[in-house]
Amino acid sequence: MKTATYGTTKSVLLNAEIPAQTRTYKPVTHTQLIDLTLESIYQSGFTLDKELYSSSLDGQVANGNFTISNVADKEMQLQIGWQNSYDKSLSLKFAIGVRIFICQNGAVHGDMGSFKKKHMGTVQEFTPAAITEYIKQAGDTFITMQKERESMKQIETTKRTQAELVGRLLLEEQLISTMQVNQIAKELTSPTYDYGAPDSLWELYQFTTQTMKETHPRNWINDHMKAHKFFVNESGIMVPTQQSPALVANTFMALTSDDEDFTQLEMF
Secondary structure, eight states: OOOOOOEEOHHHHHTSOOOOOOSSOOOOOHHHHHHHHHHHHHHTTOOEEEEEEEEETTTTEEEEEEEEEEEEOSSEEEEEEEEEESSSSSOEEEEEEEEETTTOOEEEOOGGGEEEEOSSTTHHHHHHHHHHHHHHTHHHHHHHHHHHHHHHHTOBOOHHHHHHHHHHHHHTSOOSOHHHHHHHHHHHHSOSSOOSOTTBHHHHHHHHHHTTTTOOTTTHHHHHHHHHHHHHHHHHHSOOTTOOHHHHHTHHHHOOTTSTTGGGOOOO
């Protein structure tokens, strides 16, 4: 079965037909979001690496992802993204996450690193200030995600645990399909990439997001936020090999900016 591809160009989004404004609907254009994001990245002292766009329905539903070159370590870099729609099906969403160098997988941080706003009321006035503020805080979110990554790397997963977690992603969370389960099973047997932590929770997380690369633009941010939350929660429940539960509880406290990976953060 051929996998759908939603990658697109900036020009498609810039030329997408914009709906008329009404009393209850005030569109925020893709052009506005692109310009605001790029300006906020510059004003925050970040260096843009790449602009990546995906869309469906001729640009009526769109995602923009912007990778940052000077907020990075040897494995991943900061990524700033948004989701927007002209067909009134989705609220405007804005999120902070990372992109993994080796495989180009994405990860999206939830809660503090994201917001959403319906296309009504004061959304047009709210958007510029909110985007600027979130981008200014993006460096802190990146450090948090570094710590989460290192915590997951310490957690070894057995075959049984892998099966349980993948089963829950399928049946409880409904984040992946049976076809994606098969793809993850193949990765567990013969990994496409080396994430430097074999049989770890981090590796299983990457196998999962590897299968989510072509998620429909309508679901991309939400599904990636849910996946990140799922694996972060599991990193607090499961016990790293040969380590006590007390040490697990203090994992994040033990990971400081003195670690080799964190010293490569160039923003500061």
